Amino acid sequence: MKVNDIFSYAFGAIRLRKLRAGLTILGVVIGIAAIVALLSISQGLQASISGQLESGFATDTLIVTAGGLGSGIDGGIGAPDTGFRLLVNDTTFINELSADIELWTAIIQRSSYIESGENTLITTINGVVFEEYSEIYSNTFVAESGTISSTPGNEEIVAGKRVSDPWENGTLFCSVNDNVNVIWPNAAVRPPQNETYTGNVTAILQEIGGFGIGPSDSSTYIPLSQAQSFFDTDECEMIIVKLSNSDQATIDDVSEIITNAFNGQVSVISSTAVLSIVSTIFSTIELFLAGIAGISLLVAGIGIMNIMIVSLMERTREIGILKALGTKSRTVLAIFLSEAMIVGLIGSAIGVVSGWALATVASGFLGGGFSGVAPPGAPVSGGIAVTPVLTPVLILGAMAFGLIISIIFALYPAWRASKLKPVDALRYE
Amino acid sequence: MKNTIVQTKNLQKTYMLGKVPVEALRGVNLKVEKGDFVAILGPSGSGKSTLMNLIGALDKPTNGKVIINGVDLSTLNDNQLADLRKSIGFVFQFFNLIPRFDAKGNVELPMTIPGLGRSERRKRAEKLLDDVGLKDRMNHTPAELSGGERQRVAIARALANNPSFLLMDEPTGNIDSKTANEIMELVEKLNKENGVTTIMITHDQQIAGRAKRMVKMLDGEIIKEIKQL
Numbered sequence: 001m002k003v004n005d006i007f008s009y010a011f012g013a014i015r016l017r018k019l020r021a022g023l024t025i026l027g028v029v030i031g032i033a034a035i036v037a038l039l040s041i042s043q044g045l046q047a048s049i050s051g052q053l054e055s056g057f058a059t060d061t062l063i064v065t066a067g068g069l070g071s072g073i074d075g076g077i078g079a080p081d082t083g084f085r086l087l088v089n090d091t092t093f094i095n096e097l098s099a100d101i102e103l104w105t106a107i108i109q110r111s112s113y114i115e116s117g118e119n120t121l122i123t124t125i126n127g128v129v130f131e132e133y134s135e136i137y138s139n140t141f142v143a144e145s146g147t148i149s150s151t152p153g154n155e156e157i158v159a160g161k162r163v164s165d166p167w168e169n170g171t172l173f174c175s176v177n178d179n180v181n182v183i184w185p186n187a188a189v190r191p192p193q194n195e196t197y198t199g200n201v202t203a204i205l206q207e208i209g210g211f212g213i214g215p216s217d218s219s220t221y222i223p224l225s226q227a228q229s230f231f232d233t234d235e236c237e238m239i240i241v242k243l244s245n246s247d248q249a250t251i252d253d254v255s256e257i258i259t260n261a262f263n264g265q266v267s268v269i270s271s272t273a274v275l276s277i278v279s280t281i282f283s284t285i286e287l288f289l290a291g292i293a294g295i296s297l298l299v300a301g302i303g304i305m306n307i308m309i310v311s312l313m314e315r316t317r318e319i320g321i322l323k324a325l326g327t328k329s330r331t332v333l334a335i336f337l338s339e340a341m342i343v344g345l346i347g348s349a350i351g352v353v354s355g356w357a358l359a360t361v362a363s364g365f366l367g368g369g370f371s372g373v374a375p376p377g378a379p380v381s382g383g384i385a386v387t388p389v390l391t392p393v394l395i396l397g398a399m400a401f402g403l404i405i406s407i408i409f410a411l412y413p414a415w416r417a418s419k420l421k422p423v424d425a426l427r428y429e
Numbered sequence: 430m431k432n433t434i435v436q437t438k439n440l441q442k443t444y445m446l447g448k449v450p451v452e453a454l455r456g457v458n459l460k461v462e463k464g465d466f467v468a469i470l471g472p473s474g475s476g477k478s479t480l481m482n483l484i485g486a487l488d489k490p491t492n493g494k495v496i497i498n499g500v501d502l503s504t505l506n507d508n509q510l511a512d513l514r515k516s517i518g519f520v521f522q523f524f525n526l527i528p529r530f531d532a533k534g535n536v537e538l539p540m541t542i543p544g545l546g547r548s549e550r551r552k553r554a555e556k557l558l559d560d561v562g563l564k565d566r567m568n569h570t571p572a573e574l575s576g577g578e579r580q581r582v583a584i585a586r587a588l589a590n591n592p593s594f595l596l597m598d599e600p601t602g603n604i605d606s607k608t609a610n611e612i613m614e615l616v617e618k619l620n621k622e623n624g625v626t627t628i629m630i631t632h633d634q635q636i637a638g639r640a641k642r643m644v645k646m647l648d649g650e651i652i653k654e655i656k657q658l
Contacts, residue, residue, distance in 0.1 A: 001541050001542055001544065002541070002544045005541040005544075009541075012529060012530075013529075016529045317525065318527060320525075321525045321527065323487075323511065323514070324485065324487060324514060324519050324525075325514065325515070325519070325538065325539040325542060325586075326511050326512060326513075326514040326515030326539065326542050326543075326590070327511060327542055328507075328508050328511040328512075329507060329508070329511070330508075331542075421487075421488070422487040422488075422514075423482045423487040423488040426487065426521070426525070
C-alpha cells in the first residue's frame with residue numbers, strides 16, 4: 001500500500017468513530033495545552049524577571065552585605081549570625097582592595113513612615129550619597145521632576161514614583177517642594193518612641209517598574225549623613241561597589257577579594273550570580289511543571305491505548321479481510337500507527353494553540369496580581385507584566401512529545417493487530 | 430498440456446480442541462487445472478472450510494503440501510504468503526465487505542495493496558462492477574445493498590487484482606435461492622467466458638451441481654469425485 005493510501009485508510013477509520021476519536025484527541029489536547037501553557041508562562045515570567053533584574057541591577061556592580069552565605073562550611077545559605085555589621089566607614093577599606101573597584105557607596109536602610117498632610121505611607125528609607133548613588137544607578141536613579149542635588153542639604157528627600165503616586169488615581173501623596181514628616185519607630189530606646197523630622201521633597205524619581213536590587217519605586221532616599229544622625233548609627237546595610245568592567249573574571253576576582261578581606265563575614269552578590277540563581281530556579285520549576293503536564297499526557301496516552309485495543313477488537317474481522325486480500329503485517333501495523341499519529345498530530349496542534357490561548361489569558365491575571373496596588377483591569381504598571389513566551393522549540397517540542405506519546409501507546413495494539421492470523425481474524429465474531 | 434493452478438499433496442490438518450486433537454483433514458489430494466470450476470461439497474464438519482483456508486494461504490497445514498502455481502506454500506514466509514494472497518480472489522459466505530466503503534471503494538481496496546494509482550483503480554472498479562451488473566449501485570454502502578448485491582460486490586472485489594483463481598466459501602449460503610441462482614449464473618459466466626478458474630465450497634448439492642467438477646468430502650477425506658457435463 002502507498003503511504004497516502006495508508007493514511008487515507010486510517011483517516012477514514014477515525015472519521016467513522018467521530019465521538020470516540022474526538023474524546024481521544026481531547027486527552028492529547030489537554031496534555032499538550034497544559035505543557036504549553038505552563039511552560040510558556042514560566043518562560044515569560046523568567047524573561048520578565050530577568051529583564052527587571054538586569055535593568056534594576058547594573059551588571060558591573062557588586063552588593064556587599066553583612067553575614068556570610070556560609071559557603072565555606074556547608075555550602076548552604078543561612079550561616080549563623082555572628083553579629084558582624086558593615087560600617088559606613090568600611091567603604092574606605094573596600095576602596096583599597098582592588099584596582100578594578102571604580103566607585104563604592106554605603107546604604108543605610110530602615111523601614112519608616114512618611115507623613116504628608118493627613119496621609120501616612122510605609123516606605124523604605126535609604127540613606128545614600130546622592131552623587132555616588134546616581135552615578136552607579138545612572139539609568140534608574142533619575143529624577144522625573146525636581147532635581148537630585150549632588151550636595152544635598154540634610155532635609156532633602158528624593159521619593160520613588162510609587163511614594164509620590166501610591167494610588168495611581170490622580171491623587172498624589174507628595175510632589176516636589178512638599179514638606180513631609182519622616183517618622184522612624186526607634187525600638188532601641190526604652191520605652192520605644194517615634195523619632196521625627198521634617199524633610200523637603202526635592203525630586204520624584206521616574207518610574208522604574210518591577211523590582212531590582214537597585215533603586216525602587218516604593219523607596220524614599222535621604223542623604224547618608226542625615227541617615228547616620230537620624231537613625232543614630234554608623235552601621236550600614238550594604239555597600240555597593242561599581243567595577244571598572246562587567247567581565248565575569250573581574251566580578252569573581254573582586255568578589256573573592258572582598259569576601260576574604262572581611263574574613264568571610266560578608267556576602268558579595270553580583271547581578272550575574274542572581275541571574276544564574278533565577279535561571280536555575282526557573283529550570284527546576286519548569287521541569288516540575290513539565291512533569292505535572294507530562295502526567296496528564298501520560299493519561300492521554302493510556303486513553304489512546306485503551307481506545308485502540310477496543311477498536312482492534314471491533315475491527316478484527318476487518319483486519320482478517322485486509323490480510324486475506326494480501327495486506328502484509330507491516331501494512332496493518334502502519335495503518336494502526338497512522339491512526340495514532342493522526343490523533344496525536346491533531347491533538348498536539350489544537351493543544352499548542354489552546355495552550356497558548358490559555359497562557360495569554362492566565363498571564364493577564366498573573367500580571368494584574370503582581371502589580372498589587374493596581375485595581376483589576378487597570379494597565380499593569382509597577383508590577384510584572386508577563387508575556388507568555390512561545391518559542392519554536394516549545395512548539396515543536398510539544399508537538400513531537402504529543403506525537404511520540406500517541407505512537408508509543410499505540411505500538412502494542414498495532415503490533416497485536418498486525419500479528420493476527422488471517423484465519424482467526426476472519427472467524428472472529 | 431494442462432496447467433495446474435492448485436495442487437494439494439497428502440494435506441493434513443489437526444486442531445487441538447482443548448486437549449483433544451481433532452483431525453480436520455486426513456490426507457487430501459486435489460488438483461485444480463486452469464479454467465476449472467470445482468465444487469467441494471460436504472456436510473458441516475467434513476473439513477471443506479479447513480481445506481479452503483489452506484488453499485487460500487490463510488492457515489498452515491499440519492502435514493502435506495499446498496502448491497499454487499508451482500510454488501510450495503510451506504517455503505514461503507508471512508510476507509510472501511501475503512503477496513501470494515493477492516493472486517487469490519476470495520469470496521466469503523458473509524461477504525466480508527468493509528462497511529464504511531461504498532461498493533466502488535470495496536472493489537478498489539485490493540488494488541491499493543499492490544499500489545495502483547487512484548484513477549486506474551477507479552476505472553477498473555467501475556468496469557468490474559459493471560460486469561457483475563451493479564453499474565447503478567456503485568456508490569452505495571454495503572448496508573444499502575441487498576445480500577445478492579453484496580455478493581456481487583464481493584465477486585467484483587475478488588476479481589480486482591486479476592487473480593489466478595477464485596476461492597468461494599459458501600457464496601450462496603447467506604442469500605435466497607432466486608438470488609443464489611443469479612450469483613451462480615454470474616460465476617458460470619465468468620468461468621465460461623472469461624476462463625476464471627473457480628473453487629467453490631458448498632454444502633448445497635444443487636449449487637455444487639452447477640460446477641464442472643464435484644468433489645465430495647466427508648470426515649476430512651475426499652470420498653468421491655464427479656465430472657459433470
